[in-house]
Amino acid sequence: MAFVVLGLVNARRNLGRSALAVASMAVAALVVTSLLSLSTSAHPGAMLPERFLLGGDVIITGLKLASGARDLDPAASLPDSWRLGRAPRDGAGIWAEIVPWIWQYGYLAPGGEGGAAGLFLTPEQVDGIIAGLAANPRVRAALPVAMIPVLEPADSSRADGRTGPVLGFLLGRDPALDRETFGRYLSEDLMAGGVYLDGSDLARAAVVDALRSQRGYSSVYPGMVLSCLVPSMSESPEGTPFFDYSAPKEAQFPVVGAIRTPTELQLVDDALVPTYWGTGAILVSDETLRLVAEESGLSRAPVTAVAVRARDLVNVKSFVAEIREAFPGLTVVSVAELVAATSGTGSIAPLLSEVTAGQVAGSLVPRAVPLDLDLVFAAIAFTIAALLVASNLLVLLTARKREIGVLRAIGARAADVAVMVVTEALVLTAAGCFLGYWPVRLLSTIALVSNRLSLGRIAALTLGHFGMVLGMGLGFAALFALLPAVATTRLTCTEALRNG
Amino acid sequence: MVSPNLRAVNLTKTYHVNELVWAVRNLYLDIFPGDFAVVTGPSGSGKSTLLHLLAGLDRPIYGEVVLEGSRYSRLDEDGLARLRRRRIGFVYQFFNLVSYLSALDNVALPLQFAGQPQHQARSKASELLALVDLSPRRRHLPSQLSGGEQQRVAIARALANDPDFLMADEPTGNLDSVRTKEIAELFARLNREMHKTVIVVSHSTEFHPYSNRVLTMVDGRLADGEGRS
Numbered sequence: 001m002a003f004v005v006l007g008l009v010n011a012r013r014n015l016g017r018s019a020l021a022v023a024s025m026a027v028a029a030l031v032v033t034s035l036l037s038l039s040t041s042a043h044p045g046a047m048l049p050e051r052f053l054l055g056g057d058v059i060i061t062g063l064k065l066a067s068g069a070r071d072l073d074p075a076a077s078l079p080d081s082w083r084l085g086r087a088p089r090d091g092a093g094i095w096a097e098i099v100p101w102i103w104q105y106g107y108l109a110p111g112g113e114g115g116a117a118g119l120f121l122t123p124e125q126v127d128g129i130i131a132g133l134a135a136n137p138r139v140r141a142a143l144p145v146a147m148i149p150v151l152e153p154a155d156s157s158r159a160d161g162r163t164g165p166v167l168g169f170l171l172g173r174d175p176a177l178d179r180e181t182f183g184r185y186l187s188e189d190l191m192a193g194g195v196y197l198d199g200s201d202l203a204r205a206a207v208v209d210a211l212r213s214q215r216g217y218s219s220v221y222p223g224m225v226l227s228c229l230v231p232s233m234s235e236s237p238e239g240t241p242f243f244d245y246s247a248p249k250e251a252q253f254p255v256v257g258a259i260r261t262p263t264e265l266q267l268v269d270d271a272l273v274p275t276y277w278g279t280g281a282i283l284v285s286d287e288t289l290r291l292v293a294e295e296s297g298l299s300r301a302p303v304t305a306v307a308v309r310a311r312d313l314v315n316v317k318s319f320v321a322e323i324r325e326a327f328p329g330l331t332v333v334s335v336a337e338l339v340a341a342t343s344g345t346g347s348i349a350p351l352l353s354e355v356t357a358g359q360v361a362g363s364l365v366p367r368a369v370p371l372d373l374d375l376v377f378a379a380i381a382f383t384i385a386a387l388l389v390a391s392n393l394l395v396l397l398t399a400r401k402r403e404i405g406v407l408r409a410i411g412a413r414a415a416d417v418a419v420m421v422v423t424e425a426l427v428l429t430a431a432g433c434f435l436g437y438w439p440v441r442l443l444s445t446i447a448l449v450s451n452r453l454s455l456g457r458i459a460a461l462t463l464g465h466f467g468m469v470l471g472m473g474l475g476f477a478a479l480f481a482l483l484p485a486v487a488t489t490r491l492t493c494t495e496a497l498r499n500g
Numbered sequence: 501m502v503s504p505n506l507r508a509v510n511l512t513k514t515y516h517v518n519e520l521v522w523a524v525r526n527l528y529l530d531i532f533p534g535d536f537a538v539v540t541g542p543s544g545s546g547k548s549t550l551l552h553l554l555a556g557l558d559r560p561i562y563g564e565v566v567l568e569g570s571r572y573s574r575l576d577e578d579g580l581a582r583l584r585r586r587r588i589g590f591v592y593q594f595f596n597l598v599s600y601l602s603a604l605d606n607v608a609l610p611l612q613f614a615g616q617p618q619h620q621a622r623s624k625a626s627e628l629l630a631l632v633d634l635s636p637r638r639r640h641l642p643s644q645l646s647g648g649e650q651q652r653v654a655i656a657r658a659l660a661n662d663p664d665f666l667m668a669d670e671p672t673g674n675l676d677s678v679r680t681k682e683i684a685e686l687f688a689r690l691n692r693e694m695h696k697t698v699i700v701v702s703h704s705t706e707f708h709p710y711s712n713r714v715l716t717m718v719d720g721r722l723a724d725g726e727g728r729s
Contacts, residue, residue, distance in 0.1 A: 406596040409557055410610045410657065411585025413578045 021388065025432025025477070028385030029469050030439070379472075385432070386476035390425070390483050418485035425481030426474055433473040437466050504530035505697065506554060506665065511563035513549050523549040524560070525720035536691045536698045538707045541717035547701040548669050550717065554699065555588050555667050556580040585614055589658025593670035595650040597642040603629060603653045604638040610660040628656040632686060648679035655686060666696045672704050680706050
């Protein structure tokens, strides 16, 4: 105990060097804390293979979409085409869904429970949009884009001349959300709200349920084969085909990837539903699309919408303006804007990357263990800091050889002196971790609050993370403090006194 | 017949400083309970080295030190540390107090090393400081004490674990004549009243009147007949 006290006293006494050691450890803790605050590992549910996000999506549709609570008012006169399972308002195109939408905080946003965005484009219109975008030099200059036709058939002609397999969105929901919960959401929260939902949504929930209960996956993995229900195809009185969820059919899909909208980062802290709002759009191959079409009784896969993926969220606003100007007759929806509106704060989720062919290909290999480089960076940062602390201690011990000699002469064992040295290192490290963690914690909280991001993200950095930072710091410090500690054990007291 | 409680047998220690130096050479010495031995001799004669070997602070290259049957050569560094802690109090010329601890804490340190709780250690340290007439200065740091006072703190520290042996290496080397006399009298008192076996290395003759043995070292050896009584 006496040596622990001596270590503490020494840490306090050599303020200059201690401050240096504390500062180096603080910087390491700061780096690690920053990594943690940004890390997806701080946010449950975010798994690497599923981090293909569509933050910059801009959806161009043939319909005006709901954009506020009034639009969901059952008393309001909604166009039929907004409703699930209903026919589009005219026969010029094909009804389909892009993503489900959620009514939250008075807004519609991609979510899953709230309904569907109908759209109504002919294949010619889709090709025209793609061609128009590709030909618009301002759009191209401002923002390189990738254009992903939704539910596009393999044999469709593409105005941009690209060939080969294409990916489409198969409507899905966050598979982590179970059927019971989903049903409760529908029946209690939204059904009560009006006429917007009906039994077909429950059938849709069964699709999700299949993902979860049949396969036992907490999420969708690339490479897995989904056995689930798909909607059948019906025709409107006007003769327009549409998906009918009231009579689902059994089908199997190989999954080649998974896509989620930015809403996944809006964590819902619910002990019963450890999940997030999410639109689990599952990427399937064109072959799967064909199978879906066949199972659904479609003569051909429906051409639906065009999702234009922006690479940079910063420019989405101007980009959307460009598209709206280019296509005045169509509704252009920015997912980012909707997410911002949905968050109730006006801020958007962090920048999300474009899905590349390479990413999709890479995602084909199932990964049992999520890869998290944060730990590697953390280890590097702490190693450097601990080396600094250790080197400081070595210098300090050289200057204190005489003192060590005295301690040994009056009966201190080598191990006792080593305890003193390690204690000193641990004290400095703990101080550094404290100084490194809490300012970042404070700053991140201020930043997040001032950016009006959801509280879930702020709360994601918890005391547990401080424990992690402290634990890592102390572990590394203890390891590297052994170096100077062992050096002291090799000193005889006569050597120490003579050379000190 | 009283048998020696500390023996040096054929003790030899060399150093390499550009050339081989025989600091202590084939030395035999018996120290008896209650002895007050003064080791004297010219600089470089090996006095301090001998004292360090006897205290277990250093190891000989040859020979043996035996303290009441315990052979130093059979003890590892920690064993020697324990032996120093319990049996030997050592006083240095330059006091060697821990600069950031008060006089009281310096004296309490060996007691804490020996496992005594802090309050007990401090209580005993207070008594020891009273013994060396330093009670009023117990809260002072070494830098706030005079040389003589620092040396008395060092002596109190050496007495902390009530050792049988009190060894001092030029304890008055840094003190004026008045303080030298005070320290010499203190050692004599400790020898006389507390029955400590005292071995002092000193150039000063102030210790001679109080000692029962004066050992003279020359070239690493004791003068003829001085090592053994």
